[in-house]
Amino acid sequence: MKLHDMYAAEIKKFKRQEMKLAQDRERYHENRRSNTKDISNIIQLSSRANSKYLPAVNSYARMDLAAHFFNVMQKMFTDEERELRFITLAPERYAFALKQADNFKPASFKNMVGQYFRNCSYIGMIEPAYYPVAAANEHGRGVVHWHAHFIVWGCSSDTIAQIRRKVAMRHDAFVPRLPAFLVKPIHPAKVPRVLRYCLKSPINKYTFYRTADKVDRQTGELIETFTARKQHMRPGERATIANVMRDYYLDDLVVAGGEGTELKRIIVKRALWRFHRDNKK
Helix, strand or coil, rough: CHHHHHHHHHHHHHHHHHHHHHHHHHHHHCCCCCHHHHHHHHHHHHHCHHHHCCCCCCCHHHHHHHHHHHHHHHHCCCCCCEEEEEEECCCCHEEHHHHHHHCCCHHHHHHHHHHHCCEEEEEEEEEEEEEEEECCCCCCCEEEEEEEEEEECCCCHHHHHHHHHHHHHHHHHHCCCCCCEEEEEECHHHHHHHHHHHHHCCCEEEEEEEEEECCCCCCCCCEEEEEEEECCCCCHHHHHHHHHHCCCEEHHHHHECHHHHHHHHHHHHHHHHHHHHHHHH
């Protein structure tokens, strides 16, 4: 399959998924129109008319942003020799109890990424992961962990290895015994699928809990072990995350640096064209 066709196939899948989420959200809120202030706010933010503002809870806005993301990135990554890496950065410090989850400041996270990757180019998204049960973590039940997925290029394997060591020294992972920094080399042909993953609305919930400890055969030391599980969120849980995200905008959750800074500027400008058009009237 040609690269152009891969991008077309992935954006089609993305739009189909987001459209289903939008319709499910509308039905869920319609059935619960006791019309509390929070529900009314989410209904308004999620509407097609308000997608021009790029609310993070708005699936129509995500479809608009993704279309421009795919278009710009398709033109950027045509060289099959280019070294690309897919990074997940998930320090424990950005985990919040559910009631405090909207205290998260995207600028703080983006500054951290910029410090570590200042010699690289990168672009991706910050998103929340919902843990209804996180029994092994001090936050207990109902935790939102903000983290980022992004594509990195323009720096060597040694540079990435140095960044990974620094992150490991300075940051604990939210899920015990798992790293706060994950890296995976990707071929340019895989970029469309990675973009679909980065840009999607939150659809999964996560659970981890401590299981029986293991014994290190060489040292006799007890090693804590944990089991993690991923499941699709129920409609009520998606509503919970939507409420957490109600004050965030997609352009504020885009993380970018190096050459990615200009890509972000182009993508966001195009995604906000209706907003700028209407403001000129």
